[in-house]
Amino acid sequence: MRLRIFNYDLSPHQTMILGFAVVIFIGAVLLVLPISSATSQSIGWLDALFTSTSAVCVTGLVVLDTGSDFSVFGQLVIMLLIQVGGLGFMTFGVIFAIMLGKKISLKNRLLIRESTKSISSISVVRLAVGIMIIAFGLELIAATILTLRWAGEFGWQEAVYQAAFHSVSAFNNAGFSLWPDSLSQYVGDPVVNLTISALFIIGGLGFTVLVDIYEKRKWRQLTLHSKVVILTSSILTLSGFIVIFIMESFNPQTFGHLSLAERLWASFFQAVTPRTAGFNTIDTGAMMSTSLLFTIFLMFVGASTGSTGGGIKTNTFAVLIMTLRSVVKGEEEVTVLKRRISDNLVFQALAVIILSFGIVLLVSLLLTITEHTAQYDFLEILFEATSAFGTVGLSMGVTGELSPLGKLIVIATMFIGRLGPLTFAFALALRPTKSKIRYPEDKILIG
Amino acid sequence: MRLRIFNYDLSPHQTMILGFAVVIFIGAVLLVLPISSATSQSIGWLDALFTSTSAVCVTGLVVLDTGSDFSVFGQLVIMLLIQVGGLGFMTFGVIFAIMLGKKISLKNRLLIRESTKSISSISVVRLAVGIMIIAFGLELIAATILTLRWAGEFGWQEAVYQAAFHSVSAFNNAGFSLWPDSLSQYVGDPVVNLTISALFIIGGLGFTVLVDIYEKRKWRQLTLHSKVVILTSSILTLSGFIVIFIMESFNPQTFGHLSLAERLWASFFQAVTPRTAGFNTIDTGAMMSTSLLFTIFLMFVGASTGSTGGGIKTNTFAVLIMTLRSVVKGEEEVTVLKRRISDNLVFQALAVIILSFGIVLLVSLLLTITEHTAQYDFLEILFEATSAFGTVGLSMGVTGELSPLGKLIVIATMFIGRLGPLTFAFALALRPTKSKIRYPEDKILIG
Ligand SMILES: [K+]
Numbered sequence: 001m002r003l004r005i006f007n008y009d010l011s012p013h014q015t016m017i018l019g020f021a022v023v024i025f026i027g028a029v030l031l032v033l034p035i036s037s038a039t040s041q042s043i044g045w046l047d048a049l050f051t052s053t054s055a056v057c058v059t060g061l062v063v064l065d066t067g068s069d070f071s072v073f074g075q076l077v078i079m080l081l082i083q084v085g086g087l088g089f090m091t092f093g094v095i096f097a098i099m100l101g102k103k104i105s106l107k108n109r110l111l112i113r114e115s116t117k118s119i120s121s122i123s124v125v126r127l128a129v130g131i132m133i134i135a136f137g138l139e140l141i142a143a144t145i146l147t148l149r150w151a152g153e154f155g156w157q158e159a160v161y162q163a164a165f166h167s168v169s170a171f172n173n174a175g176f177s178l179w180p181d182s183l184s185q186y187v188g189d190p191v192v193n194l195t196i197s198a199l200f201i202i203g204g205l206g207f208t209v210l211v212d213i214y215e216k217r218k219w220r221q222l223t224l225h226s227k228v229v230i231l232t233s234s235i236l237t238l239s240g241f242i243v244i245f246i247m248e249s250f251n252p253q254t255f256g257h258l259s260l261a262e263r264l265w266a267s268f269f270q271a272v273t274p275r276t277a278g279f280n281t282i283d284t285g286a287m288m289s290t291s292l293l294f295t296i297f298l299m300f301v302g303a304s305t306g307s308t309g310g311g312i313k314t315n316t317f318a319v320l321i322m323t324l325r326s327v328v329k330g331e332e333e334v335t336v337l338k339r340r341i342s343d344n345l346v347f348q349a350l351a352v353i354i355l356s357f358g359i360v361l362l363v364s365l366l367l368t369i370t371e372h373t374a375q376y377d378f379l380e381i382l383f384e385a386t387s388a389f390g391t392v393g394l395s396m397g398v399t400g401e402l403s404p405l406g407k408l409i410v411i412a413t414m415f416i417g418r419l420g421p422l423t424f425a426f427a428l429a430l431r432p433t434k435s436k437i438r439y440p441e442d443k444i445l446i447g
Numbered sequence: 448m449r450l451r452i453f454n455y456d457l458s459p460h461q462t463m464i465l466g467f468a469v470v471i472f473i474g475a476v477l478l479v480l481p482i483s484s485a486t487s488q489s490i491g492w493l494d495a496l497f498t499s500t501s502a503v504c505v506t507g508l509v510v511l512d513t514g515s516d517f518s519v520f521g522q523l524v525i526m527l528l529i530q531v532g533g534l535g536f537m538t539f540g541v542i543f544a545i546m547l548g549k550k551i552s553l554k555n556r557l558l559i560r561e562s563t564k565s566i567s568s569i570s571v572v573r574l575a576v577g578i579m580i581i582a583f584g585l586e587l588i589a590a591t592i593l594t595l596r597w598a599g600e601f602g603w604q605e606a607v608y609q610a611a612f613h614s615v616s617a618f619n620n621a622g623f624s625l626w627p628d629s630l631s632q633y634v635g636d637p638v639v640n641l642t643i644s645a646l647f648i649i650g651g652l653g654f655t656v657l658v659d660i661y662e663k664r665k666w667r668q669l670t671l672h673s674k675v676v677i678l679t680s681s682i683l684t685l686s687g688f689i690v691i692f693i694m695e696s697f698n699p700q701t702f703g704h705l706s707l708a709e710r711l712w713a714s715f716f717q718a719v720t721p722r723t724a725g726f727n728t729i730d731t732g733a734m735m736s737t738s739l740l741f742t743i744f745l746m747f748v749g750a751s752t753g754s755t756g757g758g759i760k761t762n763t764f765a766v767l768i769m770t771l772r773s774v775v776k777g778e779e780e781v782t783v784l785k786r787r788i789s790d791n792l793v794f795q796a797l798a799v800i801i802l803s804f805g806i807v808l809l810v811s812l813l814l815t816i817t818e819h820t821a822q823y824d825f826l827e828i829l830f831e832a833t834s835a836f837g838t839v840g841l842s843m844g845v846t847g848e849l850s851p852l853g854k855l856i857v858i859a860t861m862f863i864g865r866l867g868p869l870t871f872a873f874a875l876a877l878r879p880t881k882s883k884i885r886y887p888e889d890k891i892l893i894g
Pocket residue numbers: 058059060173174175276277278391392393
């Protein structure tokens with residue numbers, strides 16, 4: 001799995017970064033062609049790069065309207081980039097996890113082993129094929145359902161096209177839609193709500209969890225990782241549902257014209273989409289500050305490791321919360337669902353959250369500079385930064401108005417967010433200095 | 448050190464919380480008296496409670512103008528509350544640290560030992576006396592300097608009064624000022640800038656560091672804790688200076704009418720005040736978003752453990768960053784300045800940052816609800832929440848306009864911020880269930 005370029009031996013982390021960069025570049029080249037544009041005029045390099053990055057990194061932030069600014073060719077390129085980006089990452093992610101697991105068990109460090117045990121015996125080729133069968137299978141089922149739903153509205157040909165595009169976009173948590181207001185016209189539609197959200201929720205659980213559920217069937221037999229992911233995702237979704245339902249009930253701009261059923265559907269959809277689908281059925285920018293702040297929190301946590309989604313991941317979040325609980329209770333070890341977890345795991349979680357906070361803070365800082373003249377409310381800036389970092393794709397409206405420098409910053413943020421800050425940190429890090437010196441222990445006060 | 452109330456055995460943490468609550472209540476009773484008001488009309492219970500909490504918790508957020516809404520009696524009460532709150536906490540903090548150190552070394556856990564070694568042999572009474580001598584000594588020196596500076600301007604009597612009040616407020620990082628624009632009229636005055644900032648910087652280092660410096664004199668002999676505090680504080684201050692100087696140079700509202708010398712002084716002062724003095728020499732609300740966001744970051748980090756300042760503390764921040772570095776470099780252990788630090792220390796730091804983020808997020812969420820009608824920019828809300836939590840006292844202008852419910856939320860935030868979120872978590876936590884069960888180890892994916 002090691003790649004040699006110009007006599008330089010790339011690490012797996014570096015290979016992954018380079019691979020994504022190449023796909024993004026190819027995508028940008030295709031999208032800059034006049035044939036990709038709805039007019040005969042090219043969309044220009046910057047917007048092509050932005051769109052390609054957003055598609056490959058399955059983010060869904062858009063500087064152009066996907067439905068009206070691109071030709072069918074352009075839209076198919078975007079759909080392909082989403083599929084390559086989503087699946088490529090999933091496949092690469094799992095293979096990488098297995099490799100990491102092996103590397104680390106050798107080194108007697110802990111990371112994965114148990115959670116990938118169920119699949120680590122399968123060959124890499126069979127694994128990649130398995131992932132694709134699951135992905136295409138689910139996308140096909142969903143596309144069929146959506147085609148039936150939309151046929152009456154758009155006619156069969158258009159319905160198939162719309163259904164295929166939105167199914168691919170949903171399973172990969174990409175959030176691209178062919179409608180400028182995303183799925184707002186189906187705010188109370190059970191078929192669209194359930195089909196789309198089922199796709200991105202399943203896609204957001206991650207391949208290891210899906211295989212685990214498929215193999216074990218029973219809750220008690222699931223791996224710790226699967227249980228933690230499912231429990232944490234459920235709790236976060238429920239909290240989001242409650243916060244959004246209560247707060248938006250006071251908001252005539254979003255819930256004003258909706259029936260109770262539509263309000264319940266809208267609350268459900270807006271609670272699941274920040275992790276990290278990026279579709280919306282009500283106007284994001286019109287939501288209450290409280291709902292938006294909670295959405296920022298949900299976007300920051302994101303989906304689960306090895307999935308098509310971004311963020312610090314539900315599993316990382318759970319480890320942080322359980323560590324907090326152990327410290328408060330004065331316990332020596334961190335336990336999650338009656339299982340001990342190693343100190344190294346906690347350290348990794350800490351590294352992820354500190355880096356992620358640092359990146360969101362830095363991106364927000366930079367955007368306050370580059371978008372200074374637009375006089376945005378800071379919530380809009382923070383929302384944009386978190387959405388890009390979490391590869392969510394929701395926006396309060398900043399994306400479309402970004403300055404050229406702002407676009408470059410968001411492009412970089414989506415890229416870093418998709419590959420994970422630790423991947424970059426590892427890729428940039430010098431080889432550990434294997435010093436034999438063991439320094440004496442000392443103390444620092446805390447808190 | 449254990450207190451028994453109504454047959455209920457209070458833990459040290461609970462004693463500390465109760466102690467502060469009692470002092471705050473007494474302060475509120477004194478401030479609600481008509482004699483404390485500048486008019487013969489009482490300021491009312493809510494504002495009295497707010498002012499007392501802000502003074503005892505050495506925060507400096509004000510709902511009334513200290514200089515014009517209170518009588519001299521009221522101002523003296525505030526000054527006394529600041530002194531009791533600041534010194535009380537410092538004394539209690541150090542004694543508490545020693546107790547904790549003993550308790551924990553018994554339990555073979557790690558926290559302090561080394562860093563308090565220099566003072567743990569002194570009796571508690573001598574220790575308290577020592578702290579008071581340092582505090583009053585420094586306050587007296589500063590007050591003398593400020594009296595000489597202000598005598599020409601205000602006459603001797605008024606100058607002594609102003610100097611005494613601002614010295615007490617500065618050493619205790621309280622941030623209360625008798626002028627509505629804080630120290631803005633002295634933006635370029637070297638004497639006022641240096642005297643006030645020297646007081647709060649020294650006060651913010653913490654007693655253990657001061658004693659350490661006094662005893663060792665040489666950098667190499669200082670404890671790890673002292674070195675980390677001094678280095679981290681210096682780096683943060685320098686970063687703040689650079690960010691503010693550059694950003695505000697583009698801001699006619701703050702630097703527009705200032706000379707280069709005044710700009711340098713203003714940048715220095717605004718870089719040191721977020722940790723966590725709370726005075727200001729330029730209009731906080733008029734600063735650039737970028738500067739304000741960086742200030743929020745500085746306020747969140749705050750001062751150092753055992754000092755008169757708040758926040759998560761520079762030493763906690765340093766541990767987090769060094770853990771991140773270790774994880775990225777793939778090292779097994781966390782080392783700081785060629786010293787190993789224990790896993791438990793890292794866990795404590797993680798607990799502090801997660802709790803602190805959680806509190807600032809929750810307070811911001813609540814304020815977006817209670818202050819909804821005021822249509823604040825979210826930066827103003829986040830600034831207010833962080834300032835209250837970090838007991839900083841800077842405000843973009845929200846404090847004076849808070850709704851009654853908002854005042855109660857900020858009161859609670861200052862109280863929690865002063866005592867530290869972990870103190871509350873420990874106080875509320877049930878006794879650890881000393882289960883003999885050792886659960887099997889398991890893994891969760893991270894990042
Ligand atoms: K997305």
